[in-house]
Amino acid sequence: MNWKSWGISKSPWLYHVNTGSCNNCDIEIVDCLTPKFDVERFGGKLVGSPRHADVLMVTGPITRKSKPRFERVLEAAAKPFIVAAVGTCACSKGMFHDAYNCVGPVRKVTEAADEDIMVLNIPGCPPRPEAIIDGLVTGLDQLKEVKL
Amino acid sequence: MVGSLVFDFFVFPGLLFTLAVGILASWVVRKVSALIQWRVGPPLLQPAYDIAKLFGKENIIPEGGAEWSYLIAPLLGPAGLLLASIILIKSNYLGTSFIGDVIVVLYLLVLPALSVILGGMATGNSLSAMGSNRELRLMIAYELPLLLSITAAIVKAGGLKLATFTGQPVAASISGALGFIAALLCIQAELGFIPFDTPEAETELMGGPLIEYSGPLLGLYKISHLMALLVLPLFLVTVFLGGFSTGWGALWGAIKYVLVLVGIILIKNTNPRLRSDQALKFFWYGAAPLGLLALILAVVGDLIGMGWV
Numbered sequence: 001m002n003w004k005s006w007g008i009s010k011s012p013w014l015y016h017v018n019t020g021s022c023n024n025c026d027i028e029i030v031d032c033l034t035p036k037f038d039v040e041r042f043g044g045k046l047v048g049s050p051r052h053a054d055v056l057m058v059t060g061p062i063t064r065k066s067k068p069r070f071e072r073v074l075e076a077a078a079k080p081f082i083v084a085a086v087g088t089c090a091c092s093k094g095m096f097h098d099a100y101n102c103v104g105p106v107r108k109v110t111e112a113a114d115e116d117i118m119v120l121n122i123p124g125c126p127p128r129p130e131a132i133i134d135g136l137v138t139g140l141d142q143l144k145e146v147k148l
Numbered sequence: 149m150v151g152s153l154v155f156d157f158f159v160f161p162g163l164l165f166t167l168a169v170g171i172l173a174s175w176v177v178r179k180v181s182a183l184i185q186w187r188v189g190p191p192l193l194q195p196a197y198d199i200a201k202l203f204g205k206e207n208i209i210p211e212g213g214a215e216w217s218y219l220i221a222p223l224l225g226p227a228g229l230l231l232a233s234i235i236l237i238k239s240n241y242l243g244t245s246f247i248g249d250v251i252v253v254l255y256l257l258v259l260p261a262l263s264v265i266l267g268g269m270a271t272g273n274s275l276s277a278m279g280s281n282r283e284l285r286l287m288i289a290y291e292l293p294l295l296l297s298i299t300a301a302i303v304k305a306g307g308l309k310l311a312t313f314t315g316q317p318v319a320a321s322i323s324g325a326l327g328f329i330a331a332l333l334c335i336q337a338e339l340g341f342i343p344f345d346t347p348e349a350e351t352e353l354m355g356g357p358l359i360e361y362s363g364p365l366l367g368l369y370k371i372s373h374l375m376a377l378l379v380l381p382l383f384l385v386t387v388f389l390g391g392f393s394t395g396w397g398a399l400w401g402a403i404k405y406v407l408v409l410v411g412i413i414l415i416k417n418t419n420p421r422l423r424s425d426q427a428l429k430f431f432w433y434g435a436a437p438l439g440l441l442a443l444i445l446a447v448v449g450d451l452i453g454m455g456w457v
Contacts, residue, residue, distance in 0.1 A: 010200075038188050041189070041191075048355050049355050049360070052366065078207075078362035079206040080205065
């Protein structure tokens with residue numbers, strides 16, 4: 001077991017990046033913090049600065065305009081961190097597959113920026129809060145064995 | 149001699165003990181807040197996980213910042229709180245105390261706020277500079293009533309030694325009770341809890357002075373906060389509520405400490421945040437007159453020889 005990735009899996013601080021999503025996934029991410037779903041059970045909390053982040057929750061298909069901003073967030077975040085692509089748009093561009101102004105999906109952009117960044121895909125349009133929490137917990141559970 | 153000094157600093161009243169109790173206290177804060185908000189809350193060792201994780205992360209030094217003060221500032225807070233906790237705990241259970249150690253502890257308790265201000269100013273980020281500015285304003289606001297109420301307690305107990313406070317609950321008189329209320333509000337601000345959390349306002353300043361800190365240095369700020377959760381309520385318990393001693397006295401002291409801590413958490417969870425100017429008004433026109441009244445009552449009670457005033 002790698003202690004750095006163990007630490008991240010035990011206390012994942014979430015930072016929310018919107019790269020041109022329709023705001024539906026954003027609302028579902030905020031839902032995860034409400035008393036009903038309470039992501040703090042797993043140590044997660046929402047932070048306001050990418051410097052504090054362990055998991056970048058990315059929503060949206062990455063529009064042409066938001067790509068440079070997203071790359072700057074990737075540079076600003078303190079390593080090691082992982083990226084969680086929340087929603088179908090972030091995972092595979094979904095209905096924006098052939099759109100001229102979307103350069104996603106998230107995995108393509110992060111691989112171009114840095115090969116080592118791990119991407120966790122949580123599909124759904126929008127994914128239910130249960131699905132987001134389930135995806136995070138399963139992904140972070142597997143992360144324990146990985147060297148970051 | 150050297151061995152016992154090392155033991156004092158790093159094991160029993162020092163680093164390990166304050167960290168362990170601080171982790172428990174921080175868990176209590178988060179768990180009780182969660183229960184009040186009808187949530188489940190984090191597991192017992194969550195604060196320890198957070199700190200372990202932060203020490204495994206990258207340390208980023210921002211461009212355009214003052215590098216040395218950026219690196220040194222986070223160390224000030226834990227250092228001051230460590231010394232304060234050693235003085236407080238040893239004077240309580242061993243009675244080792246020197247004249248003026250109340251004043252020393254008061255000065256040491258300023259260090260965490262100073263380290264946040266210095267660190268925030270050193271990052272070169274405008275949001276963190278704004279946070280430091282607010283922290284400074286808050287410090288100006290709460291120091292006056294805190295000093296007034298502590299002075300009232302000193303007059304009441306009749307000595308500048310911490311050992312004179314032990315076994316002599318100052319708050320069991322009118323002036324002591326008033327002073328205790330004023331000091332409790334100041335401790336709330338010193339811990340940076342709602343309603344006085346303008347410096348770290350998560351919704352507008354995104355963490356305030358700490359916005360640029362990452363990795364081990366952020367971990368040091370978290371450690372400073374953990375230790376403050378032990379030291380500040382313990383200071384109140386020692387000065388106003390009679391402190392603790394060995395044996396059953398330690399248990400009674402622990403109960404008093406937990407009660408003060410839960411009181412702080414309840415204030416934290418049932419109030420909205422005050423603006424900077426509102427906080428200043430609250431402390432200067434609300435808490436400071438209360439502290440002054442406590443001081444006057446304590447002096448009058450001392451002059452006419454009535455212990456309960």
